[in-house]
Amino acid sequence: MALVSCKECGTLNSSEAENCLSCEYPIKGRSKTNLVKWFALLLALMLVIPLAFYTIQTLSTQTNVQPSVPPAK
Numbered sequence: 001m002a003l004v005s006c007k008e009c010g011t012l013n014s015s016e017a018e019n020c021l022s023c024e025y026p027i028k029g030r031s032k033t034n035l036v037k038w039f040a041l042l043l044a045l046m047l048v049i050p051l052a053f054y055t056i057q058t059l060s061t062q063t064n065v066q067p068s069v070p071p072a073k
């Protein structure tokens with residue numbers, strides 16, 4: 001837990017607080033946190049999507065290469 005000073009009045013607030021305790025001004029770090037969150041989400045998507053395509057491609061290739069299982073009878 002860290003203390004951040006309010007951009008408006010300079011009051012020290014908890015970094016977990018959404019608004020300043022003194023003047024209700026939104027804590028500056030919040031929009032930054034949102035930006036980081038969006039960036040992380042974008043990065044995760046950029047990693048997950050190719051990985052998903054690769055997995056699907058590998059699976060379909062494997063099923064194509066392998067002969068279909070002959071019936072037991």
Ligand SMILES: [Zn+2]
Binds near residue numbers: 007010020021023024
């Ligand atoms: Zn304030």
